[in-house]
Amino acid sequence: RKEVEQDPGPFNVPEGATVAFNCTYSNSASQSFFWYRQDCRKEPKLLMSVYSSGNEDGRFTAQLNRASQYISLLIRDSKLSDSATYLCVATKGAGSYQLTFGKGTKLSVIP
Amino acid sequence: DGGITQSPKYLFRKEGQNVTLSCEQNLNHDAMYWYRQDPGQGLRLIYYSQIVNDFQKGDIAEGYSVSREKKESFPLTVTSAQKNPTAFYLCASSKRAGGVYEQYFGPGTRLTVT
DSSP, X not given: OOSEEEOOOOEEEETTOOEEEEEEXXXXXXXXXXXXXXXXXXXXXXXXXXXXXXXXETTEEEEEETTTTEEEEEEOSOOGGGOEEEEXXXXXXXXXXXXXXOOOEEEEEEO | OOOEEEEOSEEEEOTTOOXXXXXXXXXXXXEEEEEEEOTTOOOEEEXXXXXXXXXXEOTTOTTEEXXXXXXXXXXXXXXXTOSOOOEEEEEEEEOOOTTOOOOEEOOOEEEEEX
């Protein structure tokens, strides 16, 4: 089983739509989780950390379900500028510096 | 402005040559990392360093070497022993703070070996 699994997409959604991405992780000892976005041929950029209680940053909401080892990202009111690949990331284990990256989910927001 | 710089952006080398990729950060971060990304693949960790003069192998260290003589700098050498060196190389850093280790990336170096 892959350490972090994501649906590769692509998700093609109209502007203004709400879209949700899911991700599962295999290491139950993983402590920290993140979502990054990566534009084509660019570096990944931190979108948000994911906290146990869930967290929201503007149009973006991240949720963590430790029992199911599942992370989600919800994007409301999609903008054209949201088009990118979204990477789900988990730390390798307790106290680990190492991150495990999913292969990403591609989002295209269509006018 | 604080950030991570990588140079060059594009690098071309002949097979059999060693090449060194530069990574510098002025964020005062303790930890630095090197990843490679291949098309359609997730990032894979090559080496990481938590403090100066110390570094550890990641998942795919064979054919690579690093040094960490200064806090700000973590150069990566791709040796001729690396079988498939053509890739997008990304350097990252993180500030050891609590239990959440957000990593911030440089713009990357695209290496092509022919």
